[in-house]
Amino acid sequence: MRTLAIALGLTLAVGAPVQAQQAAATPPPIRIDDTMAPLAKPVPDAAQLAEFDAFVEGVRKQFEVPGIAVAIVQDGKIVMERGYGVRELGKPAKVDEHTMFAIASNTKAFTAAALNMLQDEGKLATTDRVIDHLPWFRMSDAYVTREMRIRDLLSHRSGLSLGAGDLLYWPTTTYTTREVAERLKDVPLTGGFREQYAYDNILFGVAQLVVEAASGQSFKQFLSSRVFQPLGMTETRYNSDDLKAGDNVATGHAKFDFKDLKPVGLTSWRNVSGAGGLYSSVHDLAKWMNVQLAGGVYAGSGDAAKRLFSDARQREMWTMLTPIPVGKPAVPELAPVVPNYSGYGQGWSLSDYAGHKLAWHTGGWPGQVSRLTLVPGRKLGVIVLTSAELGVAFNAVTYRALDMMLDREGNDWLKAYAAAYAKSQADADTSWQKHLAARAANSTPSLALAKYAGTYRDPWYGDVVIKSSAKGLEMQFSKTAELLGDIEHWQHDSFIVRWRDRSLNADAFVNFALDADGKIREMRMQPVSPLTDFSFDFQDLRLAPVPVK
Template sequence: MNRIAAAVLIAFSGAAFAQAPAAVPAAPATIATASAAAYSLEADVTRAMKLFDVPGIAIAVVKDGKVVAAQGFGVRKLGAPEKVDAKTLFEVASNSKAFTAAALAMLVDEGKLAWDDPVTKHLPDFQMYDAYVTHEMTVRDLLTHRSGLGLGAGDLLWWPTTNFSTDEIIHKLRFIAPSTSFRSSYAYDNLLYIVAGKIIAAKSGKTWGETIHERILGPVGMTTTTTSLAENAGNPNVANAHSKIDGKIAAVKSMPVPNAVGAVGINTNAEDIARWMNVLLAGGSLGKDANGSEARLFSAKQAQEMWTAQTPMRISTPNPKLAGTKPHFAAYGLGFQLRDWQGKLMALHSGALQGFYSKVVLVPEAKLGIAILTNAESGGSINALQYQLVDHYLGTPNAPDWIGAVAAVENENHAKEQARLATTKAARAAKSQPSLARTAYDGDYQDPWYGIATIKHAGGKQILSFARTPDLTGELQHFQHDTFIVRWKERNFNADAYVTFALNPDGSIERMKMQPMSTETDFSYDFQDLNFTPVKKSQ
């Protein structure tokens, strides 16, 4: 998970609200922190923060319906004294997908839709690239990463922050070519969760955020959780985003994603996510209401459906140092990844946005839930703590030192990637020249789904900019032949890319293609999916 991403509900008619659970669980019982036991949660988290260069982490652990830990470590922002605590808000990105899945499950319970309804039944204008897929795509398919879209396809419509509307993003799905046939394989995507969020809003007559607050956050008691960065305004207890710039961790600006909330909209903290995990582990139960009756967010039937394998996932062989992490099965359910650990089912999900990584891990058989929230882009830190904490709270005998092992593997992989980049640079035809004068590459280029990108000279530099993504602008530097490198002005993106031009027989430019330079670039920078052609100038 060195690449992102890597992430609600329904306020329908008045009658629907009358049937919705109204019971709000009491605040968690007194938190028993790890310092009260022989095991030191603080020692593990502090060590991980140091090894993976993470400024702040919040941890929530629930077991058997009780909150075992909900606490913060480190600072909200480098260079500032404010500490992370149990109420500090973090962006949790794709961990929002579980909220969207739960919202749809509630609609299924209420008879407002069925999992296998065609999407077009609820969004008549919905259209994919292929007419057959458009006709056959179901609500279930929206959540299960089996649409035929490639990994992260179309994410540049919302990442980094764009000014496309949600409706524009959904409309542009019809222009994104698939990479595999429908339902043939797993490939993680975000755009179809945006569609799922749109269905929820359409059924409620309110925004995704409003319905999430009314139908999920309120009943669960997640009183400080928000559904947009705008809601965080005025709350000082918010974690700052951090990214690596030239290999050094630094505070950076957050990434608003108002057009992608169905996939990545939730901001939460340790206390609130502990409540959420307990509801999930209870199969959707909110406990007893004032009349002594069980109140539910969604039915036990839907809880089982969400944790039932829908799409098989390929299992790769890990580095020998991490051999014990290899599962016997891996699949995606509805808003959750499913796998086994120590012979038990595990439902989990990661979340990544610029400056934040998070993970939620649930072991239903053990009634164990662990949430790890960080204010840095460190997949290694959340994976290491996942393995370490799950083994501890499951009482796994002779458990390995997962924090040390993951750190060692991450360092090895990074060193290999740096060596590969150096070899590529050394092997280039350094003395080659572009086929055309540099100004001949200037102009507007259009991609079928993204739209316009522009190359122009400014201030003695040649600049590439994306029309609908204000921060996606950078200088073009010659690499070899007709390939350039765009070095983005926002250096925390860590997403510099090759830009290659193909020529027609008459020497004019036929197309412009892009490709990330590094395998460590987040997959949501899906430059490789773009196919730009020059926009012909009007006579």
């Protein structure tokens, strides 16, 4: 769930799902109707599809997206599925409907479905306590540990802060899935249990362990045998580790230092795959959307129908558990479609557009972001996969597709999202200028640089090591190979660590606090840029020096 994409989606709810605040030319109807009659013209004609193709190409050009894939389904049929652009910059292979992308947090709906399938079989209930299935499970509060239910794992209302614990697996770490879950006991709660929405990933890793305990299968085996094979999803992989030689797969692209667009390497969430591990194509995800829109039915009809899950479980997954406050749009161009309501169910965001209920989700990954949107009352689904880190791109394409299928006109989504993107860049520039203005550039550290070197330990992450190098000081997160960076002085006892992997866009302030005797008491960190992905939750670390024995 790379959430730089979400930040650039320029919508107001926090979390990997982008809370859309898009604009419409005409006010939406007041009624929210999930059982509306089919459209008079449910399938766009050749001219409309040609206009849509031109629009997607315009989005690619405006936002520098190397590759985009789109599929639209309605009434159980594929309206269109196609690719645009190339799989990797500088190479000729084209994106098509079979090209696999990282779908990141769109994986969460698969995790929710797995648990609800097990409920259909009587192996669990989503109202069961987590400790009834995982007796070793612990949160940092005894009451929350005792009362946490399975559906709480899926609904972002645990009391954890935004993205809490993400550094345990983001970027890729050496912790196992069980070790990540066990470290939850030391991740502090900053809100009340079931009090408010705060997006997390770590509890979906716990959810996949519940699937394993209840089913007797690994999570990978369960998804393969119970979901992918029945639906014929042959172009879906459990995570990047399962990509095969010759696979038709897109390469992610990031703007290194927020400037130069380049390909990025593969990332794997092998330890929290239930939160965002899957790779898939729009061709396969069209099948997934159709089974969702059919209430769990994927073949046959009547008594002969084959089901992935029951209609009751479908309704449960799309029932709001966590309300999300509806905020103001990022720019005026997005104002007309601020939703009437917003919330989260089990692995699904829930809101409305133009009088229609939506069930949707987004996904963010290094160099790849996506959005899957369902309009249940119209049996309509749209999936947009992209190979760059801009939520503005998938939002613009999604709402253009919805307008085409809902017979709406007058919305200039490219203009609206270009304005939103420009504002996000301007806000980031303003933030940096404020830091520069507040800096005492001529100040010096309180201690000799060598005194800042040592091992610092956080209760939930573990060790971060600072040591002297030929260039000065360098920092290494002990469980995260990619988090290796060089430290430069900023002011007083504050420094900046600049990661050697410049695609991360996650440089951080490093602040040391001294005790009365001039010894280091604590080290704290915070991202430099507001555009940094929230999964770099440096601010949650409480790093204390480890005494030298």
